[in-house]
Amino acid sequence: MEIKIWSDVRCPFCYIGKKKFEKALEKFPQKDKVNITWKSFQLDPNLKTDAAGSTLDYFVKAKGVSADQARQMFSGATKMARETGLEFNLEESVPANSFMAHRLIQLANSKGLGNEIEEALFKAHFTEAKNIDDVEVLIETAGSIGMDAEEVRTTLESDAFAYEVKQDELEARNIGVRGVPFFVFNDKYAVSGAQSSEAFLEVLEKAWQEFQPKPDLEISEGESCTTDGQCN
Numbered sequence: 001m002e003i004k005i006w007s008d009v010r011c012p013f014c015y016i017g018k019k020k021f022e023k024a025l026e027k028f029p030q031k032d033k034v035n036i037t038w039k040s041f042q043l044d045p046n047l048k049t050d051a052a053g054s055t056l057d058y059f060v061k062a063k064g065v066s067a068d069q070a071r072q073m074f075s076g077a078t079k080m081a082r083e084t085g086l087e088f089n090l091e092e093s094v095p096a097n098s099f100m101a102h103r104l105i106q107l108a109n110s111k112g113l114g115n116e117i118e119e120a121l122f123k124a125h126f127t128e129a130k131n132i133d134d135v136e137v138l139i140e141t142a143g144s145i146g147m148d149a150e151e152v153r154t155t156l157e158s159d160a161f162a163y164e165v166k167q168d169e170l171e172a173r174n175i176g177v178r179g180v181p182f183f184v185f186n187d188k189y190a191v192s193g194a195q196s197s198e199a200f201l202e203v204l205e206k207a208w209q210e211f212q213p214k215p216d217l218e219i220s221e222g223e224s225c226t227t228d229g230q231c232n
Contacts, residue, residue, distance in 0.1 A: 005036060008043045008180055009118075010125065077090060078090060086126070089126065100132075101133070103162060103164075107155050135156050
């Protein structure tokens with residue numbers, strides 16, 4: 001069974017949604033028959049990385065809210081994260097463009113390491129407050145899951161996988177994705193947002209019931225005529 005997940009490394013609810021989905025998947029009896037593909041989706045392609053700034057400052061300026069209002073919003077997301085076993089450091093996280101991180105994800109996908117790099121990048125951004133638009137940070141993050149440092153550097157210092165990122169975003173627009181996380185099951189069922197594990201499990205089971213091959217008919221033989229005119 002195929003599941004595609006559109007997300008952005010900068011999206012806190014994508015990390016929370018990943019954990020809720022994984023909790024559901026652990027309860028799914030056919031989990032070993034599920035193939036997951038992580039898809040790229042930039043929430044703010046025009047964001048200029050500010051390595052010296054904080055997401056709190058960026059949020060205040062971008063959303064036109066006070067620092068107290070921003071902290072209240074961050075508090076809600078942090079509480080949700082903690083309930084799923086995650087620790088967020090939202091105020092200090094670096095406002096960074098995620099395009100280069102998405103190219104790294106595409107490289108990891110080509111090696112069957114999509115889930116591992118997503119987890120590592122989410123942790124780097126939200127927990128460790130690292131700059132995910134920095135080549136050295138991305139090389140270090142990729143190395144933590146066993147990727148080759150020189151291959152990663154060569155990839156990131158070129159425009160490799162830029163096309164794949166754009167194609168993922170085009171596919172998302174074509175199917176009506178307007179926000180992330182967005183989960184698509186067998187190109188038929190979709191879940192938008194960081195919904196409950198119970199909701200994910202329900203869709204997993206429904207999609208599986210329609211996906212699994214129908215059993216062969218058990219035929220009881222009797223007298224009949226065939227298409228070539230033989231009767232017996």
